[in-house]
Amino acid sequence: MNDTIWRRSSEASLVIRTDFSHEEEWTRIQAAITEPQTEDEFEAYVEFVDDKAYEGVTAARLLELVPADSHERFVFLVDTEALTHPDRPILVVNLYDWVEGLEDQGKGPHYGATFRVVPEEMWSVQNNLSLANMDWEEFADNVDEDGIFRGFE
Numbered sequence: 001m002n003d004t005i006w007r008r009s010s011e012a013s014l015v016i017r018t019d020f021s022h023e024e025e026w027t028r029i030q031a032a033i034t035e036p037q038t039e040d041e042f043e044a045y046v047e048f049v050d051d052k053a054y055e056g057v058t059a060a061r062l063l064e065l066v067p068a069d070s071h072e073r074f075v076f077l078v079d080t081e082a083l084t085h086p087d088r089p090i091l092v093v094n095l096y097d098w099v100e101g102l103e104d105q106g107k108g109p110h111y112g113a114t115f116r117v118v119p120e121e122m123w124s125v126q127n128n129l130s131l132a133n134m135d136w137e138e139f140a141d142n143v144d145e146d147g148i149f150r151g152f153e
Contacts, residue, residue, distance in 0.1 A: 005049055012047040013126045015076040015090070018057045022083040026050075029078055029088050032119035044122040045130070046076070059093045059114050066095055074129055074136075076122065089116035089148045092125060094136050115140045117149040125149065 005014060015033060017026060036043045057065070062075065077091040092115055097108030113136065117125050128134040143149045 005047075005051075010047055011130070012045050013074065013076065013130060014049055014072060015046045015078060016049040016054050016057070016062075017051075017078045018054050019078065019080040019083050020052060020055050022080075025083040025088075026078065029082060029090070029119060032088065033090070033122050035119075036123075042123045042127060044126040046122075046126060059091060059112065062093055063095070063112050070095070072096070076117075076126075081116075087118050087148060087150075089118055090122065091116055092139075092149075097136065110136050110140075113140060115143050115149055116147055118151075121149055121151045124151065 015030075019026075030048055033044050033046060057077070058079075059077065062077065066072065066075075073094075073096040075093050075095060077093060079091055082088055082090045094110050094113045096106040097110040097113070098106060099108035117139070125139055129136065129139070139149050142152060
């Protein structure tokens with residue numbers, strides 16, 4: 001695995017490709033993620049990781065791979081479901097769950113939790129979680145029946 005992605009100084013959130021069998025969809029989903037989505041042209045501030053070392057990586061496996069000194073609070077995984085489902089729901093993985101007084105800080109009850117988000121709403125998740133404007137639960141509690149966040153109503 002390439003540890004440099006975890007030790008970079010960029011403030012962009014990582015979007016890690018885990019499926020390498022849908023090349024055209026990977027190109028389309030990258031464009032959908034980076035396209036401005038609002039009147040004010042908000043967009044997700046991301047860095048794409050297209051490294052076969054992450055092929056097949058699941059959320060559970062990712063938790064084992066992230067170095068303890070990583071500053072990433074969450075990661076987006078573009079897996080087979082994201083590339084084959086009509087809504088292209090990208091998996092969001094919580095890598096840091098702060099709880100006051102917790103001895104193993106960052107490993108609160110939502111550490112490793114996931115939900116999916118459509119590309120059109122990634123800007124909201126990425127912008128707000130990165131800046132701590134909103135909490136993980138505010139998005140996770142607003143997913144549809146199928147576990148996909150499609151925006152606030």
